[in-house]
Structures are given as C-alpha cells and as structure tokens.
Amino acid sequence: MTNRKEPKWGTVTKEGLVVGTGKNRKIVPPVEVLDLARLHCSYKEMAEFFGINVETLKYNFSDIIAKGRSETKQALRKAQIKLALSGNATMLIWLGKNILDQAESPLQSQDTQVLPWDDTDK
Numbered sequence: 001m002t003n004r005k006e007p008k009w010g011t012v013t014k015e016g017l018v019v020g021t022g023k024n025r026k027i028v029p030p031v032e033v034l035d036l037a038r039l040h041c042s043y044k045e046m047a048e049f050f051g052i053n054v055e056t057l058k059y060n061f062s063d064i065i066a067k068g069r070s071e072t073k074q075a076l077r078k079a080q081i082k083l084a085l086s087g088n089a090t091m092l093i094w095l096g097k098n099i100l101d102q103a104e105s106p107l108q109s110q111d112t113q114v115l116p117w118d119d120t121d122k
Contacts, residue, residue: 033061037068
C-alpha cells in the first residue's frame with residue numbers, strides 16, 4: 001500500500017475565443033491552436049482536442065493555423081539548408097532537385113515533344 005497524498009483540486013481561468021453556444025460553448029486559446037498548427041496537426045485532430053466542430057475551428061482560426069504551419073515549414077527549410085551547407089550530400093541533391101529544378105538526367109527539348117501521328121499506311 002502506498003502513502004499517496006490526497007489530490008488537490010483547484011480552478012484555472014482560461015483565456016481564449018469563446019466558440020459555440022449553450023452547453024456546447026468552449027473556450028479555445030489561440031496560442032494552443034498555434035502550437036498544434038506548428039506540429040502540423042490536422043484540422044480534425046485540433047478540433048477533437050478542443051472538443052469543437054472542424055468547421056468552427058476553420059472559421060475562427062484559419063489564419064492562425066496557416067501561420068503556425070508556415071512557421072514550421074520555414075524552420076524545416078532552414079534546417080535542411082543548414083544540413084546541406086554542412087556537406088550532407090543527400091540533402092544537397094534533394095534541395096538541388098526540389099529548389100533549383102536540377103535533375104540527374106536532364107531532358108532535351110526534343111525528347112519532350114509529342115511524336116507525329118501518321119495514319120497514311122491505311
């Protein structure tokens with residue numbers, strides 16, 4: 001048997017946007033939405049976390065979600081470029097293909113043209 005202390009109960013005041021009505025009313029802190037968006041959580045995951053409808057989340061927080069996802073993409077790009085510039089050959093190749101439109105076997109312009117159609121043999 002453990003000598004566990006009795007849990008202490010308290011009240012926390014939450015600041016955020018009030019969404020919904022009546023018993024479905026929830027308070028959603030924009031900073032928490034931003035944090036989840038930075039993790040690239042889906043709309044469904046975020047809505048479930050807050051206990052609200054996906055459409056309500058999109059309607060009220062689409063700009064915050066876009067900002068959070070954009071911040072993460074920028075941070076990832078920065079980390080990839082730093083890794084490439086430190087000499088990581090795999091990352092150099094990947095960034096060359098995706099940012100600089102480089103290819104391992106460049107196509108000649110005549111290779112991409114449509115072949116002529118000839119049905120005179122009939």
